[in-house]
Amino acid sequence: MLALIPLFPLLGFLINASLGQRLSKTLSGSIASAVMVASFVVSVMTVLNLAGMPAGGRAIEQTVYTWIASGDFVLDLTLRADPLAAVMILIVSGVGALIHIYSTAYMHEEPDGEYARYFSYLNLFAAFMLVLVLGANFLVLFVGWEGVGLCSYLLIGFWFRKKSAADAGKKAFVVNRVGDYGFILGVLLLFVYFGTLDFQRIAAMVGGLPPEEGVFGALSIATLLLFIGATGKSAQIPLYVWLPDAMEGPTPVSALIHAATMVTAGVYMIGRNAVLFSHAPETMLIVAVVGALTALMAATIGLVQNDIKRVLAYSTVSQLGLMFLAMGVGAFGAGIFHLYTHAFFKALLFLGSGAVIHALHGEQDIRNMGGLKRYLPITYWTFLIGSLAIAGVPFLSGFFSKDEILYETFREGHTLLWLMAAITSLLTATYMFRLVFLTFHGEARGSGIGDPGSDAHAHHAVDPGSRLPDPGHGHLHDAPAAMALVLVILAVGSVLAGYVGVPHAVGGGNPLGAWLAPSFQPPAGTPEVGGVAGGGLQPSAEEATEAPDAASLELTLMGVSSAMAIGGILLASVIWLKRRELADALARRYASIYTLLLNKYYVDELYDATVVHPIQRGSDRALWRGFDVAVVDGAVNGTGTIVAEGSGLLRRLQTGSVRAYAGSMFIGVIVILGYYLWR
Numbered sequence: 001m002l003a004l005i006p007l008f009p010l011l012g013f014l015i016n017a018s019l020g021q022r023l024s025k026t027l028s029g030s031i032a033s034a035v036m037v038a039s040f041v042v043s044v045m046t047v048l049n050l051a052g053m054p055a056g057g058r059a060i061e062q063t064v065y066t067w068i069a070s071g072d073f074v075l076d077l078t079l080r081a082d083p084l085a086a087v088m089i090l091i092v093s094g095v096g097a098l099i100h101i102y103s104t105a106y107m108h109e110e111p112d113g114e115y116a117r118y119f120s121y122l123n124l125f126a127a128f129m130l131v132l133v134l135g136a137n138f139l140v141l142f143v144g145w146e147g148v149g150l151c152s153y154l155l156i157g158f159w160f161r162k163k164s165a166a167d168a169g170k171k172a173f174v175v176n177r178v179g180d181y182g183f184i185l186g187v188l189l190l191f192v193y194f195g196t197l198d199f200q201r202i203a204a205m206v207g208g209l210p211p212e213e214g215v216f217g218a219l220s221i222a223t224l225l226l227f228i229g230a231t232g233k234s235a236q237i238p239l240y241v242w243l244p245d246a247m248e249g250p251t252p253v254s255a256l257i258h259a260a261t262m263v264t265a266g267v268y269m270i271g272r273n274a275v276l277f278s279h280a281p282e283t284m285l286i287v288a289v290v291g292a293l294t295a296l297m298a299a300t301i302g303l304v305q306n307d308i309k310r311v312l313a314y315s316t317v318s319q320l321g322l323m324f325l326a327m328g329v330g331a332f333g334a335g336i337f338h339l340y341t342h343a344f345f346k347a348l349l350f351l352g353s354g355a356v357i358h359a360l361h362g363e364q365d366i367r368n369m370g371g372l373k374r375y376l377p378i379t380y381w382t383f384l385i386g387s388l389a390i391a392g393v394p395f396l397s398g399f400f401s402k403d404e405i406l407y408e409t410f411r412e413g414h415t416l417l418w419l420m421a422a423i424t425s426l427l428t429a430t431y432m433f434r435l436v437f438l439t440f441h442g443e444a445r446g447s448g449i450g451d452p453g454s455d456a457h458a459h460h461a462v463d464p465g466s467r468l469p470d471p472g473h474g475h476l477h478d479a480p481a482a483m484a485l486v487l488v489i490l491a492v493g494s495v496l497a498g499y500v501g502v503p504h505a506v507g508g509g510n511p512l513g514a515w516l517a518p519s520f521q522p523p524a525g526t527p528e529v530g531g532v533a534g535g536g537l538q539p540s541a542e543e544a545t546e547a548p549d550a551a552s553l554e555l556t557l558m559g560v561s562s563a564m565a566i567g568g569i570l571l572a573s574v575i576w577l578k579r580r581e582l583a584d585a586l587a588r589r590y591a592s593i594y595t596l597l598l599n600k601y602y603v604d605e606l607y608d609a610t611v612v613h614p615i616q617r618g619s620d621r622a623l624w625r626g627f628d629v630a631v632v633d634g635a636v637n638g639t640g641t642i643v644a645e646g647s648g649l650l651r652r653l654q655t656g657s658v659r660a661y662a663g664s665m666f667i668g669v670i671v672i673l674g675y676y677l678w679r
Contacts, residue, residue: 179232
């Protein structure tokens, strides 16, 4: 049944892509949503089957067909579900189905053909992501990897008539190609080194090798190349610049890309190859440092952004950084746990922002909002729950997963990285509640003009002289039923999802960690290295005896992270709720820092100056004249000239004279006989 999980959304894509012009909006959206629900049902059945198996042997494989057979090398298109894949397929199909249902109302103003095109892309995106997480080898994973990259281009640039949207789609595509180049090189190096691309076989072979301690060998190079691919897909330094621009796409697309699918692919890939990465400690340190730096940098940028979706975009970059920090310190379960909880509250926040934008007819600037709490109660309360969860407020889902990352980072001795993550937590609570207070609290501040191409009303003419609905006249409306239902479901998930990973320190058993553990260990029967199977992924006896001290440490760190979350909320309430003039005063006093953050550290400008413009200038001048005209065009035109001239000469041999043909044959015979007699 594994093949049905990606095949259902693929079927939805084929129906809407081929028949969409003939289908009504209701039917088109219903088909797209139904196939996602069907995929989720099969995923649940698969997970239940896995749960009934012994803990050490939870795996279901399905070989669809033999894909490549060359000599001794045979590669099948094989799908494999294990505990890690089980978590991912539930997230992708479950949250993805909710986003599809939300979209039926959100995109309802689109013309019929555009509506079907949107849902065909959305289904194809989900299908490729499910192939990615179910692939049993690197090549099948790579099909899904490239597929979600293609679909991100199509969805981000969905309103392609708007230049900024088209440019954002191209930017996402090009930046991801840079990362994918490194990823391909890493896969090829692993194939040369191990002679296989199957995850299980590579893990078994690596499990019998010692870790590359203090040496940057083949495993370290290969894993670093794979990580470069992950920085592109999961928006880490230096390839994160595409993700904030991806906000040009429809808001449900932002939710799908940022919460449940594409940006989690890099984190998943490292988790899938946990044994491989754990044998390359030098690469692991690089992963942890890059993750921590990305988390902190993105959080500082999020403090001053004014577009409601861009605040959430930098929040996504920051939270992904925390996931990579967890992976880099070897806390693979903590990283996937945060990926899982993040899917709920980040989808909720994006869809909540979509409800605000929908109500305000395309307005996205939070400086033109305010006072919406009274008029959008469902949106407000669900958005508030998502904000509390991402801030790490105790007993919500984000609290448990973020706390585990902080604890594991500190326990592994990375004190500086822990401090960076703790500051990130403080900043997260601050900028999220800045967003809440400026959007929903206080007085209505603006009556700016909604951008007709920015979001839900992209294809509807907006009177240039019109103003936003005046809250005092009651024109604002809360989310429609389909949107509101999805927001409530995700809000419940944002509260309860973390309870599958309650740590031992507070009386829990962390069942999610126990469920995932076999996916991060070498296959059964792998030779032991240094007394520990797989080179150190299992807890040692010494660590087991330190459990009481570990519990005490975790409780202490839990108190620190809770204080960070609450402190950030209080700080935001003072600056943006009680004394809003203080924000302007701080911006004036620290104008240089404010300008630096507002312009996102000028990274885009740096890339433009050092990469984009030199390539454009070279293409316009030297490259175009010297290489394109002289070499490329010369080769093409020269080939045509040679063929034309040669044809003219050969044409003269076709005289139609029998005597000429007989003479030619006679001369040919003489030449051949003369050649053999001479030899």
